[in-house]
Amino acid sequence: MTAAPASTADATAPLTRQRSSLYAGNTGAVIRRGLLATRSTNYLVVLSGFFEPVFYLLSLGVGFGALVGTVQTSTGTEVSYAAFIAPALLAVSAMNGAVYDSTWNVFFKLNFSKLYQGMLTTSLGPLDVALGEILLALLRGAMYAIGFMVIMQVFGLNLAWTALLAFPAVLLIAFGFASLGMAITSYMKTFQQIEWVTFIMLPMFLFSATFYPITVYPEPIQWMIQALPLWHGVELVRGLTTGALSGMMLVHVGYYLVMIAIGIVFTTNRLRVLFLK
Amino acid sequence: MTSLDTAHAADREDARRALAGGTAPRRWGAWYIAEHRIRSMKGYAGDAIFQSLGNPLIYLFALGVGLASLVPQGVDGVGYLQFVAPALMATAAMTVAANETTYPVMMGFKWNPIFFGMNAAPITGGQIVGGLMIHIALRTLVTVAIYFGVIALFGAVPEPTAWLAIGAATLTGMAIGVVLATYTSTIEEDRGQMAMLQRFGITPLFLFSGTFFPLEQLPGYLQPIGWASPLWHGTELGRVLTYGADEPLWLTATHVGYLTTLIVVGLWATRRRFTRRLDK
């Protein structure tokens, strides 16, 4: 049944009812289920995700950094190589976690365990489910982010107080990737298609000013990179941790807000088409 | 109770036929398995080719052009691209070997237990391992050769001995493959061991094996990872071959010896584990 509970449903207000069939205000139920499910899986695997950016920081920041010395950021500040890549790694790990959760995991639930079908036959609406999954991905991302920011602090890579703001920025990035990832996944049919997502993420990971300034590339390639989401994330976080603030950062935030909105709209519509026929 | 007479088996027609029937599989069994694995690639050949061409291009642009811009002075007396090229070849070999020895091994025993089917035919556990390794060697060889071709187009392989780096990288892939298979052949239940292997095995190898920078740049406590890493030995060997990296002969011999030893010991251990697991 898709009808909302009697207390909120008003027969004379079709608009309200239409909205409440999408959203029952019970995202919490979806999140609780997700947490329970995580507890029964190997939490060491979940925890291990934290180590990946740390390994990169140790290897490139320390090892390669010794060859490089300092690097100039896009705002012209000279910073050590480790301080240059650390914020990028933070943004990348937010992206990786969110994309993994919203593609592979969601795809599995959509197509194999039929979890959503079960959820949507209860009073939950597709928006509850979509938001619940996305917030779950965020929770994981937030854990990794806090861990990594502590490491950055220990290594002295947070160069200004604004580094504190990197935490909400990372959540914003994760939210953006999770909602877009989930929207894309809801249109996918096979595992092979998901593997292409992984394949496309590789160049984005390597080219988005993560390990070196994009100025090494000719202008047309720079524009392409700047159109992709990761570059905005990297620049935003780097600005905050190095304390080199600029007006461009508002553009980065705006980019992610739009991305989140698009993702949620498409995911919700798609789930409704798939399950509430 | 009379004892069964299996000593005079050769007198029997059906025993003679069995002995004749077993001859070819005893000799060529591993190659039949390799043939099987190659046939199985039909399903994903397109993706495999695309990725083995796409990956080197992406990495060479990212590292050879991007990271290289940060070290204009070069490394180890050569340009940065020349420095990383052999490392990228060895890493590509590692990736192929890891892909073939993690999930496929688990699958063959458990999810789609084709190893038991092979063993019900005249193929032995040891031959199954042999066949998997022949297939991995061939796949690695092709992938690395493509990589080498792309690198050569970038002009990053000055030495005439450079093509031998294809062999060095293949050797690296094999060494890592057998070591991984030794472990994955013992996994009974998938509880995320593969993800852990990636996180705490493959990724650290990739990052701490002198791939992007000389191992000496790392703090002392991280350097032993490199010495133990087959990827480091394979990469260093590749550097000697592609641009004549300066190192004592004994060290070059150590690289070859270490990788060969890993392959021999790993093959022995994996064959043993396959044989035991199939004999239930």
Add this chain to the structure above:
Amino acid sequence: MPQPVIAARQLTKTYGDFTAVAGIDFEVAPGESFGLLGPNGAGKSTTMRMVGAVSTRTSGELSILGLDPDDHGPDIRSQLGVVPQQDNLDQELRVRDNLLVYGRYFGLSRGVVAERADALLEFAQLADRAKAKVDDLSGGMKRRLTIARALINEPRILLLDEPTTGLDPQARHILWDRLFRLKEQGTTLVLTTHYMDEAEQLCDRLVVVDKGRIMAEGSPAALIREHSSREVLEVRFGSDRNAEAAGRIADIGDRLEVLPDRILVYSDDGESALETIAHRGLEPLTSLVRRSSLEDVFLRLTGRSLIE
């Protein structure tokens, strides 16, 4: 008399403290269709794996085609066809490719394998599915493909472990028909089953196994003759009255088995046994007279049902 193709003496297999096969003796003659009948966990599959020369015996003697599997595993396996309990077809390959690949394991040339694959697909009634994915086949089709695969080397002995478990009745009958044809062509069949109808249909001779031991041996008809009466009367009085009624009819027929839901009265004349019961003023809710089956033999020998 021709030499047996399989001979086992005191064949034993233990896993740690657990004894799966506890010293069994049997022989299989060439061209014979031989069955191991018993419930799950009786040690049938373990025996099959030892006969299949993939599982090393703990003790005892075993000779397959006159060879010891400890020394001649690959040689023996070159003459066997094996249909395991769990399908292990390669799901990454298509139907016909599965046969091609498997044939190569026996060292057969690609030409020979291709020729045989087409004939076997015909035999397994899968010719129109040659290019299908294994995953898209039904359970019965997968089993027929596995049998086709087991025949690719023209085996002397075909080993079938629970060949029709999990199949629907129609699929089972198609499979039986195929196996019967093989039997007619003179292939030696060795099969395990916990279905008595399957054992009766396909086996010339069988052993009843329970807890790793052989309880009885003979042709299905002889086993029934020896261990059961000609007919069985099944009566139900309702769950709470069965025990009481059993006491009052204990002397009727040769023997009585009281099961939770019904009473089995073993007698050469079931109808007259039923009349006797009626004469005593007992009215069963339902009654059925049937011929004795291997199920009854098993019940007699072990006190338990085949399918529990």
